[in-house]
Amino acid sequence: MLSIINPATAAPMAEIAVDNATAVQRKAAVARAAQPTWAALPLTERISLIHQFRQLLQQQQSRLAAILTAETGKPIAQAEAEIGATLERIDFFTAQVAAVITPTIAHQDCSSVPGSARLEEVITHEPLGVVANISAWNYPYFVGANVFIPALLTGNAVLYKPSEFASLTGQAIADLFHTAGVPPDIFVPVMGGGAIGAALLEQPLDGVFFTGSYATGKKIAAAAAAQLAKMQLELGGKDPAYVCNDVTDVPATAAALADGAFYNNGQSCCAVERIYVHAEIYDAFLTAFLAAVQAFKMGDPTDPDTYLGPLSRQPHLEALEGQVKDAIAQGATLQTGGHRVEGTGWYFAPTVLTEVTAEMAVMRAETFGPVIGIQKVTSDEAAIALMNDTDYGLTAAVYSRDRQRAQAILSQVKSGTAYWNCCDRVSPRLPWSGRGHSGLGTTLSLEGIRTFTQSRGWHLKAPSS
Ligand code: NAD
Secondary structure (H helix, E strand, O other), X not given: OEEEEEOOOOEEXXXXXXXXXXXXXXXXXXXXXXXXXXXXXXXXXXXXXXXXXXXXXXXXXXXXXXXXXXXXXXXXXXXXXXXXXXXXXXXXXHHHHHHHHOOEEEEEEOOOOOOOOOEEEEEEEXXXXXXXXXXXXXXXHHHXXXXXXXXXXXXXXXXXXXXHHHHHHHHHHXXXXXXXXXXXXXXXXXXXXXXXXXXXXXXXXXXXXXXXXXXXXXXXXXXXXXOOOEEEEEOOOOEEEEEOOOOOOHHHHHHHHHHHHHHHHHOXXXXXXXXXXXXXXXXHHHHHHHHHHHOOOEOOOOOOOOXXXXXXXXXXXXXXXXXXXXXXXXOOEEEEOOXXXXXXXXXXXXXXXXXXXXXXXXXXXXXXXXXXXXXXXXXXXXXXXXXXXXXXXXXXXXXXXXXXXXXXXXXXXXXXXXXEOOOOOOXXXXXXXXXXXXXXXEEOOOHHHHOOEEXXXXXXXXXXX
């Protein structure tokens, strides 16, 4: 059994049954047997079942948001927003899938010379087969839907292992699919922690789609490589933002970056984790940034006005304390926060550090919490060098009045996503991918649908007579 703890109260709220290795093996076999029938359904039928799922998600949005808030501590307004935006992602996938998987004619030789053969070269896009989706807890609807919706639409069976820290949400998603009419042997929840994830990877799989940390991602990559399964990894980030000296609305920029750093308690793969500010506007920026952070309302995540809830995982309190301690020991200045909040629940005060350097863990390792370092820079070149001083490469942001300047800077920064005057933003229309330790492969965009298929080349020659 897995005990689910409410991070806001530190009290156990539920116990759920977890799978064992034998159950995982049985589930994988069931999915394998069922997949060809699912793939043979007309696309319109699969789309209609996903529409049904979408409708249930929308109808039950409040109930589902309450579950997400209870088990992860995500403030209720942010839980509602995540589910709301997931509906839009589903709409993108259902609208685009036909265009992506419709066979294409690459070449046609319609020569009318008597006796010559007519040749057609065609490309079809077929499902991978049975895919594993091992998922994270921080945005279970977003990161789950990026995988399971296009995977199902393109005809795959999905073995879905939600994070053990979002198990109730994972179970609710599975129930919704089954109520919608997606067969239980096509969308198959696999419940448990890392050991069950590892057992899942021992099953014969045609694709492994993982969202989580770099440390786990490396293990996933090794397991997927052992069976030559297609592999995609959406991993962590240490995302930088640079504020140029030509920014005029400094308070608005500071507020936008504070939101980018602290939304969902900083527990976002694309949270702003490092801020570089040009020396000419540094003082004004810092004043405005601290004012924005101090205005955040921390408290009960079920209160619609709460912006900062508890951390989702208790051990992370210690990890954050470690980063703050390390930074101060190396000369950083603590501007605000830096400690746990007294009382029940796993709350950490929003923390701002200045006089930070690239050597400090807070500017190198993924923080994944409400802690941010702000560093002064004196040129674009210095900012570019610092932004690139990382093993990660998920997103990078530049704030400037000058689009050309921002694009010139961003094109020199290693990242899968580039933001001008915005941050911590995801669009279903654009590819989502990481460089370096941030991952391999692409979700979202048309590419993020095609990735669940394999193409076949057809050489079709009509008889010459
Ligand atoms: P995690 O790596 O701890 O766990 C992710 C999943 O892997 C969980 O389901 C877990 O049970 C499973 N797992 C753990 N060990 C395993 C093993 N040996 N074999 C198979 N499965 C195993 O990550 P997390 O704490 O759930 O998520 C936070 C991380 O995810 C952060 O680094 C964050 O940046 C990243 N993330 C990335 C994206 C993205 O799109 N790039 C999105 C969301 C989260």
